[in-house]
Each structure stands twice: as C-alpha cells, then as structure tokens.
Amino acid sequence: MLFGVRRLSLSQGYRVAILGATGAVGTELLQILEERQFPIAELRLLASPRSAGQTLTFAGETLTIQEATPSAFQGLDIVLASAGGSTSKALAEAIVAAGAVMIDNSSAFRMDPTVPLVVPEVNPEAAAQHQGIIANPNCTTILMAIALWPLQQRHPIRRIVVSTYQSASGAGARAMAEVQEQSRAILAGQPAIAEILPYPLAFNLFPHNSPLTESGYCEEELKMLNESRKIFGLPDLKLTATCVRVPVLRAHSEAINVEFTEPFSVAEAREAIAAAPGARLLEDWDRNYFPMPIEASGEDDVLVGRIRQDLSEPNALELWICGDQIRKGAALNAVQIAELLVKRQWLRSPALTH
Amino acid sequence: MLFGVRRLSLSQGYRVAILGATGAVGTELLQILEERQFPIAELRLLASPRSAGQTLTFAGETLTIQEATPSAFQGLDIVLASAGGSTSKALAEAIVAAGAVMIDNSSAFRMDPTVPLVVPEVNPEAAAQHQGIIANPNCTTILMAIALWPLQQRHPIRRIVVSTYQSASGAGARAMAEVQEQSRAILAGQPAIAEILPYPLAFNLFPHNSPLTESGYCEEELKMLNESRKIFGLPDLKLTATCVRVPVLRAHSEAINVEFTEPFSVAEAREAIAAAPGARLLEDWDRNYFPMPIEASGEDDVLVGRIRQDLSEPNALELWICGDQIRKGAALNAVQIAELLVKRQWLRSPALTH
Numbered sequence: 001m002l003f004g005v006r007r008l009s010l011s012q013g014y015r016v017a018i019l020g021a022t023g024a025v026g027t028e029l030l031q032i033l034e035e036r037q038f039p040i041a042e043l044r045l046l047a048s049p050r051s052a053g054q055t056l057t058f059a060g061e062t063l064t065i066q067e068a069t070p071s072a073f074q075g076l077d078i079v080l081a082s083a084g085g086s087t088s089k090a091l092a093e094a095i096v097a098a099g100a101v102m103i104d105n106s107s108a109f110r111m112d113p114t115v116p117l118v119v120p121e122v123n124p125e126a127a128a129q130h131q132g133i134i135a136n137p138n139c140t141t142i143l144m145a146i147a148l149w150p151l152q153q154r155h156p157i158r159r160i161v162v163s164t165y166q167s168a169s170g171a172g173a174r175a176m177a178e179v180q181e182q183s184r185a186i187l188a189g190q191p192a193i194a195e196i197l198p199y200p201l202a203f204n205l206f207p208h209n210s211p212l213t214e215s216g217y218c219e220e221e222l223k224m225l226n227e228s229r230k231i232f233g234l235p236d237l238k239l240t241a242t243c244v245r246v247p248v249l250r251a252h253s254e255a256i257n258v259e260f261t262e263p264f265s266v267a268e269a270r271e272a273i274a275a276a277p278g279a280r281l282l283e284d285w286d287r288n289y290f291p292m293p294i295e296a297s298g299e300d301d302v303l304v305g306r307i308r309q310d311l312s313e314p315n316a317l318e319l320w321i322c323g324d325q326i327r328k329g330a331a332l333n334a335v336q337i338a339e340l341l342v343k344r345q346w347l348r349s350p351a352l353t354h
Numbered sequence: 355m356l357f358g359v360r361r362l363s364l365s366q367g368y369r370v371a372i373l374g375a376t377g378a379v380g381t382e383l384l385q386i387l388e389e390r391q392f393p394i395a396e397l398r399l400l401a402s403p404r405s406a407g408q409t410l411t412f413a414g415e416t417l418t419i420q421e422a423t424p425s426a427f428q429g430l431d432i433v434l435a436s437a438g439g440s441t442s443k444a445l446a447e448a449i450v451a452a453g454a455v456m457i458d459n460s461s462a463f464r465m466d467p468t469v470p471l472v473v474p475e476v477n478p479e480a481a482a483q484h485q486g487i488i489a490n491p492n493c494t495t496i497l498m499a500i501a502l503w504p505l506q507q508r509h510p511i512r513r514i515v516v517s518t519y520q521s522a523s524g525a526g527a528r529a530m531a532e533v534q535e536q537s538r539a540i541l542a543g544q545p546a547i548a549e550i551l552p553y554p555l556a557f558n559l560f561p562h563n564s565p566l567t568e569s570g571y572c573e574e575e576l577k578m579l580n581e582s583r584k585i586f587g588l589p590d591l592k593l594t595a596t597c598v599r600v601p602v603l604r605a606h607s608e609a610i611n612v613e614f615t616e617p618f619s620v621a622e623a624r625e626a627i628a629a630a631p632g633a634r635l636l637e638d639w640d641r642n643y644f645p646m647p648i649e650a651s652g653e654d655d656v657l658v659g660r661i662r663q664d665l666s667e668p669n670a671l672e673l674w675i676c677g678d679q680i681r682k683g684a685a686l687n688a689v690q691i692a693e694l695l696v697k698r699q700w701l702r703s704p705a706l707t708h
Contacts, residue, residue: 217662295557
C-alpha cells in the first residue's frame with residue numbers, strides 16, 4: 001500500500017462505485033483513488049458476472065467484486081464507469097435513478113448535448129450542467145486538449161492536423177498482454193497470433209482498429225474532431241486526424257500540427273505550456289530528448305516538447321506530446337472530475353450535504 | 355539461391371562494386387542484383403578493413419570482401435555505395451577518377467547542385483546530367499515521392515504535412531538487432547540497454563535520432579523537405595515533417611496530409627495511385643485492412659491506402675503509406691538507377707560500348 005486511506009464516515013466521505021473494476025482502466029481507477037486520498041466512505045467494486053466474487057485490494061482492505069445489476073447502485077454518490085458503451089447505456093438509467101453521478105469513460109454519452117464532456121483543466125464549468133451523467137472524453141482527445149487549450153487561450157486555433165501513435169492499452173488489458181505474447185513468439189521464430197486486435201501489433205503497426213465511417217475516417221479520428229469541438233466550445237474547429245496503433249504498452253503519442261489565426265511565437269508557446277495545469281514541457285535540445293512513452297507511462301502530466309515553428313505555414317506550430325493513456329487519458333481524468341464535483345458541491349443530493 | 359545469374363562476359367555485363375557490402379543495405383543490394391538478374395561481368399564487394407576477408411554469396415559463388423581503398427575501384431562501371439557519408443566523401447574522387455558512376459546511398463551529395471537526386475519512377479531524366487555521381491534519396495523521401503508524384507502530375511501540390519513511423523533498419527542492421535534484444539530483455543523483466551540508438555526503442559518510440567538543427571527540425575525532417583523539392587523540381591514546395599522512430603524492424607510508414615491548389619477527388623487519387631509505377635493501392639475498407647509494415651517488408655512496391663478527403667480542408671487528401679525501407683527506400687532504388695543508366699546508355703566510357 002503506497003498511500004494511507006482512512007475509512008471515512010458518511011459525513012466525511014463519499015460512496016463510490018467502480019463499474020468495470022477488473023479492466024485496465026478499472027484497476028487504475030482503484031489505484032488513483034487511493035493515491036489521491038479521495039474521501040471515500042464506501043467503495044463498491046462492480047463488474048460482469050464473470051468477475052463477480054473476485055477480490056481486489058484497496059487501501060489495505062480486500063474488497064469483493066459484485067455483479068453490476070441495476071439494483072447495485074443504491075445509496076451511491078459517484079459511479080466511475082469503465083465497462084464499455086453498451087454496459088454504460090444499459091445501466092445509466094439505474095445509476096441516475098439511484099441519485100448518483102455517473103462519470104462515464106465510454107463513448108456512449110459523449111456527444112449527447114445534455115451530457116457535459118469534461119477535461120477539468122479545460123472546461124470545469126461544464127460539469128455544473130450535468131443531469132446525472134458526465135462523460136470522460138476519449139484518451140487521444142484529452143491528451144491533445146491539455147496541450148492545445150493553453151495555446152487556444154492566447155491565440156485562436158484555425159486548424160489541427162494530428163497523427164497519433166497509440167498504445168495497446170487503448171484496446172484494454174488483454175491487448176497489452178497480446179502484444180507482449182506476440183513479441184515473445186516472433187523473437188522465438190514463431191508466428192504472431194492476433195485475437196484481441198485485428199492484426200499482429202508486435203514489431204508492426206496499423207491504422208486504428210475502430211469502425212470506419214462513410215467519410216473514410218475511423219471513429220477514433222472523428223472522436224478527436226467532435227469531442228475537441230465540444231470540450232473547447234469551438235463548434236467550427238477544423239481538425240483532421242490519422243490514428244495509428246503502435247507496439248507500445250500504455251502511453252499514447254501525438255504529432256500535432258496546429259495552425260492559428262495569427263502568428264504564435266515558439267517562445268510564447270513554450271511559456272504557455274510550461275504554465276499550463278496538467279502539462280509538462282519536456283525539451284532537452286542538446287540531447288535530442290523529448291517526450292517518449294516510457295517517460296509518460298505512470299505520469300499524471302501530459303509531456304509536451306519539440307515545439308517548433310512550422311516551416312510551411314507562418315501561423316502554425318509543430319508539437320510532440322506523450323501521455324499515459326490509462327491515467328490522464330482515462331482513469332485520472334475521471335477521478336479529477338469526481339474531485340471537481342466534490343469541491344464545487346456539484347454532486348446530487350443527498351451527497352451535497354456532505 | 356533464388357534466382358540464377360550467369361557470369362557474363364565483359365561484352366554482355368558490367369563491372370559492379372558494392373561499397374559497404376556487409377551493412378543492412380549492402381546485403382540487400384547483393385540480393386536485389388541477383389533477383390533482378392542485373393547484367394554483371396564482375397562483382398566486387400568492398401567494405402572497411404574490419405570486414406575485409408569475410409565472404410558473402412552471390413548467385414551461388416562465394417565472394418571475398420576487399421578493403422575499400424582508393425585503388426579498389428579501377429576498371430569498374432558502377433559503384434553502389436552504402437557505407438555512410440564520410441566514406442562516400444572520402445572515396446568519391448577515386449571512384450569518379452576510375453571512370454565508374456557512383457550511385458551513393460548516403461546524404462553526402464544529395465543537395466549538391468551538380469549531383470542528380472533520382473527516383474527512377476519520378477525524375478529519370480535527371481540521371482542523364484550526372485558527372486560521375488548520382489545520389490539515392492533518403493528512404494522516407496523516396497517512399498513519399500512514389501505516392502505523391504502521380505498526384506502532383508494531375509493537380510499541383512501546395513503543402514504537405516507528414517508524420518513518419520520509421521523502423522529500426524534506418525539506423526542499420528545493429529539497430530534492428532538492438533530492438534529485438536531490448537524486447538527480449540523487457541519481456542524477461544530486465545532493463546533495455548540502448549547502445550546504437552540513443553534511447554530504448556522496444557515498446558517505446560521517440561523523435562528521430564538525427565541531429566537537430568537551429569530550426570527545431572531534425573536533419574531527417576529537413577531531408578524530406580529539401581530532397582522532395584529537388585526530386586519533384588518544385589523549389590517552393592511547402593512541407594513540414596515530424597519524423598519518429600518506432601519499434602518496427604524494416605518498413606517505414608507515413609501519414610501524409612497533402613493539400614493541392616485545387617480540389618482533388620478521392621476517386622481520381624485512387625485511380626492515379628493504382629496506375630502509378632512503384633505504388634500499389636491497398637485498401638479493404640470492409641476489413642479495415644490497409645498498408646502495414648509486415649505487409650510492406652520484402653516488397654518492392656510502396657503500399658498506399660486510406661485515401662480520404664480531409665474534413666478540415668477542401669483541397670486536401672489524407673494518405674497512409676508503408677514501404678520497405680531497405681528495399682525501395684534504399685537498395686532497390688539504387689539498383690533501379692543502375693538499370694536506368696544501363697538501359698539509357700548513361701554510363702561513362704568505356705562502359706558505354708558494352
């Protein structure tokens with residue numbers, strides 16, 4: 001146990017559930033709640049019937065996973081959901097009816113106009129408008145938002161061209177295990193078997209495996225467009241993305257070309273990033289040392305570097321970012337939203353009286 | 355031996371040397387000369403003193419590597435050089451004085467205005483202007499040129515924004531071995547040791563390890579700009595690149611956003627790519643199956659796919675390409691230049707009389 005967590009009384013803490021507690025994001029949620037000493041009076045771990053009965057440890061206590069039935073949410077203040085879109089859709093009504101706020105990591109409600117889509121460093125005020133559900137944005141979108149919002153606040157963005165380098169963790173814990181198993185096989189001269197991901201990822205890469213749309217873009221790429229517009233409150237933001245899965249375990253990287261409506265000096269951009277919450281400027285030009293997945297893994301901050309003037313466009317900058325896909329790209333952002341609700345007293349009654 | 359090669363007499367074949375015969379590109383040059391049945395009367399393998407005395411097999415014959423001294427080039431028609439820029443610079447004068455044409459894979463002479471920079475599918479006529487040296491472009495540039503030239507011929511390109519996903523092979527055979535060794539170590543719970551590349555590449559990635567320039571771009575990125583301008587004959591072409599090293603063994607991938615001076619339909623772009631020499635359209639939208647490094651490895655063609663209308667810019671298209679970095683990105687392109695010289699009788703005398 002890294003961090004001590006006192007079991008708080010109901011007057012001091014909140015009744016929290018993790019829905020999808022056994023997944024890559026679920027186990028990270030558990031760890032982050034503990035690390036950040038989130039004020040917890042009760043922690044309920046919920047998952048599919050397959051996982052019910054298993055145990056996980058939180059703050060030195062052994063907790064048994066319960067089946068996520070509609071009746072499992074009674075008495076809760078906050079449900080951190082990370083069990084996929086169909087589970088979120090199926091259980092949202094029960095969660096809201098129970099009086100809890102659902103902070104949903106799936107894409108189910110992100111574009112619903114009645115559901116706030118929140119990155120606490122960017123649009124915390126949006127969370128106040130919730131009607132029982134707050135959506136956690138897509139991982140690539142969160143990481144990019146952390147890097148671009150401090151720039152947008154100084155000079156308006158006109159257009160973004162982004163290419164991603166996405167780790168296996170975005171496809172879950174089993175995909176992370178699969179790329180390691182494939183690597184072992186290839187190094188032993190055996191064929192790589194792909195069961196979770198559509199193609200072998202070890203020593204390979206491929207366009208993102210989300211469904212393709214009529215436009216030729218995959219859903220992951222359209223999430224970057226549509227979610228960024230909603231989070232930034234810029235419905236006309238121009239963005240084109242190419243999302244690619246790479247043989248990295250848990251941090252995503254992004255090459256971002258961002259054009260502004262006016263010139264933006266590299267010096268000012270560095271200053272803005274250095275001062276931005278959730279971002280860390282990481283540039284050692286003498287050592288050619290910039291953000292890398294192995295540096296970003298396990299970190300809360302989005303690492304930003306290689307900020308340079310685009311040689312092809314006077315109003316554009318190039319940036320290179322890396323961020324932990326499971327932490328800031330998912331679990332940490334969700335916990336930060338929960339912290340925001342507590343701090344601003346935006347939970348639903350009776351939690352508001354805590 | 356995959357392909358039969360007859361030992362030709364001097365009246366039928368050419369006297370060829372491979373300079374840097376033991377490297378990743380050198381051994382591929384040997385294989386490609388054999389596969390394509392290049393008309394060879396004599397094949398001389400040259401390398402550093404460290405490799406001299408070793409043997410390699412060509413067309414069933416065992417050839418002994420000789421030291422690459424200035425006197426080693428006497429009597430040759432063609433020198434395929436892949437031993438690094440400093441070796442190329444040191445030996446170019448001796449090669450030219452010996453009457454051979456040097457086809458140089460290093461960056462030493464690429465931007466020299468007296469040296470043609472040639473991709474045979476793009477600017478074959480430039481090779482006619484050689485004064486003893488022809489430069490083989492950088493790998494990422496060749497692959498992109500194959501995909502973009504057929505488009506440029508239909509509608510002029512205004513600007514390119516490219517992000518690369520570059521394999522270990524670009525840093526040589528030892529880097530390829532290193533990423534495999536690092537992978538083994540990490541899978542066994544051991545630390546990854548980086549000796550050839552600056553940082554661990556296994557399950558990681560980092561901005562390209564070429565020297566950084568004052569502009570903030572690394573040399574690899576500026577090569578894509580400057581070499582593309584020279585090959586295409588477009589001195590004002592706008593291009594910005596982010597080059598990234600990924601844990602893939604031998605094929606490079608590139609996400610290319612290309613803006614034209616006028617609209618360019620996806621249908622027309624597909625038609626142009628499908629008809630282009632050296633390119634192969636690879637798109638199965640139902641299976642989300644597009645170019646991947648494991649498909650491009652060992653292939654001559656540059657695989658092109660995911661051609662789609664850029665949602666953010668009416669005159670732009672998005673493309674995704676993969677190509678074998680050692681073959682078309684280096685050795686194959688050099689052999690194709692040699693074939694061009696033979697076919698068009700652009701070798702220097704006395705080879706012209708063959």
